[in-house]
Amino acid sequence: MTEFSSPSLALGGGNDGPESLASPARISAISASARHPGRFEILVDGSTVATLSLDGIERLGVRLGVAYTESLANRVVVESAALHTFDRALAMLAARPRAARDLERMLVRKGEPAEHVAAAVERLITLGALDDAQYARQFIRAKISGAGLSRRRLQSELWRKGVARDVIDAALTEVLEVDEVDEDAQIAQVAAKKLRTLRSTDPATTRRRLYAFLARRGYDGSAIRRVMDALPAGADSEADTLE
Structure with a gap:
């Protein structure tokens, strides 16, 4: 541990008289923190x-x-509290990407002071560690390929996380165009994948569950009906007909 200390303070300055009892508290060491790399403990x-x-x-x-x-003690307390909030925000971002507003809400919910949260989020945006546009693009790509969410559901999810509407729309346009996502083909693939899990159900139950599944992913009624119409009458597991 790196440590800078004052020998005279540690030893009491060699003065055991009454004056030493009345001397003001002083900073006696600044030590590299063992628990928090890049941070320093202040000893008085x-x-x-x-x-x-x-x-x-x-x-x-x-x-x-x-x-x-x-006066110095008060400023140190404020600075230390702000740093704690900033470091907590960094740790949360290291765990998984987040939108700026979502991170802000989570920090406040965990008890961090609102003024320190606002400062931490602003600093992270300035540093480029928080970027809602980049986050939205990553989120959209992950949810399309993984959960098969619709455009409407993606808009809703990102809005709920605090991403601005214009940022969401720009990210959706970019991802859908760059990745050449065919939304009709997408819902067909999502439905086909779900049908494979419904092989043991009767046709009526299959259709009911498939409709509910697609609706939960945000597909509108007309798109779902097109998929349902593509199923052969009485079919309960004809996934291949949708691909």
């Missing part, structure tokens, strides 16, 4: 009072031997 008279980034240390003028006044 040997006790850890906060964890800061190097930028925060420089911005606040935190140095060895500096008197830990009430």
Whole structure:
């Protein structure tokens, strides 16, 4: 662990008189955090009072031997809390991509102060770590290929996550055109895949479950009816007829 300390402070400065008891608290060490890489623990008279980034240390003028006044202590507390929120946001993004508004809501829900959340999200956007347009494109591609969601369902899901409508529409247009997604072929493929799981059901149940399945994925009634009409009468598992 990298540590910068003040020997005179650690030893009490060699002064055991009454003056030493009245001396102000001072920053006695700045140590690299073992638990949080890239962060530093601030020690005052040997006790850890906060964890800061190097930028925060420089911005606040935190140095060895500096008197830990009430004013400095208040600023350190605010800086440390803001850094905690920022680091938590980074950890959540590392776990999985998120839209900016969705990340903001999650952080507030977990108890992070709203003002620190707003600052963290703004900083992440500036750094390029949060990009709703990129997130929307990734989300659309994943959900089309994986869950077979319709355009309408994709719009709804992204809107619920806080992505702006114009960003959603632009991402949908780009993905559907670049990837040359045929929406009629897509619903047929989704239906065929579902039919393979309904081989043991009777025809009426198959049709009812298939219709409900496609509706949940956001396909409109006319598109679903076209798929249903393509099924042979009485068929319960004719997936090949849809492909």
